[in-house]
Amino acid sequence: MNSLKVGDKVVYPNQGLGVVEDIREQLYNGERFKIFHLRILCNNTLVLVPTASAQEIGIRRPNSNAAIKEVFSFIRNGEVDIRTNWKGRYKEHLNLMKSGSLLDLALVLKSLYCLSRVKPLSFREKKMMEKARELIVSEVSEATDLSASRVERKVHDSLTHYFRGIKARLTS
Secondary structure (H helix, E strand, O other): OOOOOOOEEEEOOOEEEEEEEEEEEEEEOOOEEEEEEEOOOOOOEEEEHHHHHHHHHHHEEEHHHHHHHHHHHHHHHHHOEEEOHHHHHHHHHHHHHOOOOOOHHHHHHHHHHHHHHHOOOOOHHHHHHHHHHHHHHHHHHHOOOOOOHHHHHHHHHHHHOOOOOOOOOEEE
16 A cells, blocks of 8 residues: 555445545654544545554555456345344445455445345444445446446446346345
8 A cells, every 4th residue: 555646536334435535654652653544535534544554454546447347247146145044134235345345345235235125124234334335336237337326326227127027035
């Protein structure tokens, strides 16, 4: 992550797309640290991240078109197993959201979407599904130069395509 420069776009796990506004050295407890100043685009929040911690946190560059095609292929055709135990399912999904991987976000979105077609989601799961969709749409929109509304439509079409012919398998 030391190759990031001011103006570079990055993905901050579970927060979304951001831009490197500044890179500064700052003194903290007598030690000098190089700090990324990241502006999260969806809510205009400024986040300060030590450069040494950026990779551990999961900050990464937006995905390539090839990775995005793989994500849409998974949404349209990949299988999902849905745990019936709410607590276990929620914890698993929370960990996937924190990973920051676009494919993990797609797995969360797809499994919650499929579950919502079988039974009502809890409030927390509805919010998580919305957040996963928002994060996918923002990254794909930025990486492909498609409008957010077009990406949203593509995500929706991919999800409905999957669900037409396949029922989610419920496991405990």
